[in-house]
Amino acid sequence: MRAINKYKYINLLSMIVKFEEKAKVIASYKGMTITTDQPAPMGDGSAPAPFDLFLASIGTCAGIYVKSFCDRRGIPTDGIQIEQSVTDYDKEKGLIRGMKLDIQLPADFPEKYRAAVISSASLCAVKKHLENPPTIETITSIVE
Numbered sequence: 001m002r003a004i005n006k007y008k009y010i011n012l013l014s015m016i017v018k019f020e021e022k023a024k025v026i027a028s029y030k031g032m033t034i035t036t037d038q039p040a041p042m043g044d045g046s047a048p049a050p051f052d053l054f055l056a057s058i059g060t061c062a063g064i065y066v067k068s069f070c071d072r073r074g075i076p077t078d079g080i081q082i083e084q085s086v087t088d089y090d091k092e093k094g095l096i097r098g099m100k101l102d103i104q105l106p107a108d109f110p111e112k113y114r115a116a117v118i119s120s121a122s123l124c125a126v127k128k129h130l131e132n133p134p135t136i137e138t139i140t141s142i143v144e
Contacts, residue, residue: 015027037049101121
């Protein structure tokens, strides 16, 4: 059995973050550009704020698992949506402590798959990382 190189994915998961005017922060990742901004007056509100993208990543990650589940079974996804809401918020710390993903299904959705569609949404990698957070090391380096 070959040893797994624990650094194998580091370059695949590298992201470069740069700064533009006002509060715009741009990430370059896998050949894509992800633009963020802050609402006025700090920024122009021209793009989602980083925290907005964080929240969207939770719902869209669950969504791709629900869509994939339905696609594999030939279940139309028309009329399916996920409503994401905050159920518990710590005002003192400014942190969300609880969220709910309500997978809203049309009346003709097969009853036998209701529990399974919840299980599929629970496979979301973003959710798994929140449940088992990585350590984040912040350093500085001098580039010449």
